[in-house]
Amino acid sequence: MNTRGKTFKYYDNVDTDVIIPARYLNTPDAKELALHCMEDIDTEFVKNVKSGDVMVAGWNFGCGSSREHAPLVIKTCGVGCVIAKSFARIFYRNAINIGLPILECEAAADEIAANDEVEVDFDTGIITDITTGKSYRAQPFPSFIQNIIKSGGLLKSLKEGEANG
Amino acid sequence: MGMTMTQKILAAHAGLDKVEAGQLISAKLDIVLGNDITTPVAVNEFKKIGFEKIFDKDRVAIVLDHFVPNKDIKAAEQSKTCREFACAHCVSHFYDVGKMGIEHALLPEQGVVTAGDCIIGADSHTCTYGALGAFSTGVGSTDMAAGMATGTAWFKVPSAIKFNLTGKLPCNCSGKDVILTIIGIIGVDGALYKSMEFVGDGVKNLSMDDRLCICNMAIEAGAKNGIFPVDDITIKYLEGRSEREPVIFAADDDAEYEKTIDVDLAKIVPTVACPHLPENTRPASELHHVKIDQVVIGSCTNGRMEDMEAAYNILKDKKVVDGIRVIIIPGTMQILRECVERGWYTAFIDAGAVVSTPTCGPCLGGYMGILAEGEKCVATTNRNFVGRMGHVKSEVYLASPHTAAASALTGYITEYKEV
Helix, strand or coil: CEEEEEEEECCCCCEHHHHCCHHHCCCCCHHHHHCCCCCCCCCCHHHHCCCCCEEEECCCECECCCCCHHHHHHHHCCCCEEEECCECHHHHHHHHHHCCCEEECHHHHHHCCCCCEEEEECCCCEEEECCCCEEEECCCCCHHHHHHHHHCCHHHHHHHHHHCC | CECCHHHHHHHHHHCCCCCCCCCEEEEECCEEEEECCHHHHHHHHHHHCCCCCCCCCCCEEEECCCCCCCCCHHHHHHHHHHHHHHHHCCCCEEECCCCCECHHHHHHHCCCCCCCCEEEECCHHHHHHHHHCCEEEECCHHHHHHHHHHCEEEEECCCEEEEEEECCCCCCCCHHHHHHHHHHHHCCCCCCCCEEEEECHHHHHCCHHHHHHHHHHHHHHCCCEEECCCCHHHHHHHCCCCCCCCCCCCCCCCECCCEEEEEEHHHCCCEEECCCCCCCEEEHHHCCCCECCEEEECHHHHCCHHHHHHHHHHHCCCCCCCCCEEEECCCEHHHHHHHHHCCHHHHHHHHCCEECCCCCHHHHCCCCCCECCCCEEEECCCCCCCCCCECCCCEEEECCHHHHHHHHHHCECCCCCCC
């Protein structure tokens, strides 16, 4: 499994209020919400993002509210992976639960520039900046979490567990 | 090596004698909580995956609080989804308009959560209940759906930072000033993935409302949970309230902490978090030049009785300065009723404030006090991110009820000084 696309670069402490402002949370509809993804800090994001693109950010990505709408809108916009130095814990959990690939890698987050072409291999955790030719290795997920991702999210893995007795 | 208080609660709920930091466990849940924004997403997931029953009708709490009374048609649809789900599954702790309150003010007040519990809530401020000596943490809607179906959740056992509290707060400070000061020291990710365990001689000098406020904002330091030991104040608070028997856990003497931070409560000063992060703290006394347009006193952080009392003591027989809108939001119907009975509601109106029924409303920029471009608000809420309360060029300054009320009388950020 991998993703390849252009990068959008953000700073430290990107919070869930800027990922999807609460004023739009009167609907659970991901497609409708995705039209407003990042708009308070980057009005161009929704216009320019393409399927497979990669978000790159600093420390504590996704801090703030527990709204699962945040990883959901990023995924719905087509983003194939978020690379950050660290993730806020509820965002981390939510991203895994809904199947948005995320990777922690400090060097990649520092060095990859906006608009670089990047390829991410989720099986190996290798991030390749095709524009610069540099490669990075992200922290692999614990196997427990890899199993949730392989099943296609938490609920599907629970259902599989039920079926297996 | 012994266990922290959080680790002991998690071990007990996982059926294990011992757990250690970093270990992945499956724990039994005492309460699974959701609100009118997060529950609809959980309900969709619950149905989509084909779950038919919730694990226990008495262990699921659904509170409509963010956008109610419904702010618009879409919000009304979300409330309806919650209502229908609660009705179909006979959810005993379903709180609709008239019964509802802001979830984290309501559940402790109603005794739905208690000491020793293991709680998840699809709301980041679920960490509030650590004040009662419970393990309580925020999750997303999918975790809520899974929790409702199975009564369990997976956790990575957290390590902990110990906050050793000593002394007694000055009379113009409250729990809000303590937690803002701490976030100012350790930063918005200073406790990322960790527990914040508050201990020490100073704990006995903090009221339950102070403790609830402090644990409420543990998430603003990135923490998994905040927790206080159970003492006489906790026991007194829980008496006649808890619907289940409280269970008292205490950290082992040889529990391992990543670090210890000493906090002398006597040295706390009225503190304000400036835009656009809760860690941008400054003493209120250095911000007298900041001219404000609005004051909000309420939220899951500061909508409790002592917060209303602080506002009352400062605003009674005074007038809000011209040009300032003051919005006071008691956290629950019981608190609202108490404000009415004590004559505080009238005092607020006479001072020139408006009083709302309980709602999260303005805290998250939902409704009931949205800011225009360039406007500044002193709020007792918990986040001051870009666009949090309205326009992306508006600003939120987080403060205690004392500071917020004192600022309402001057039009500038002002700390309360007893006269």
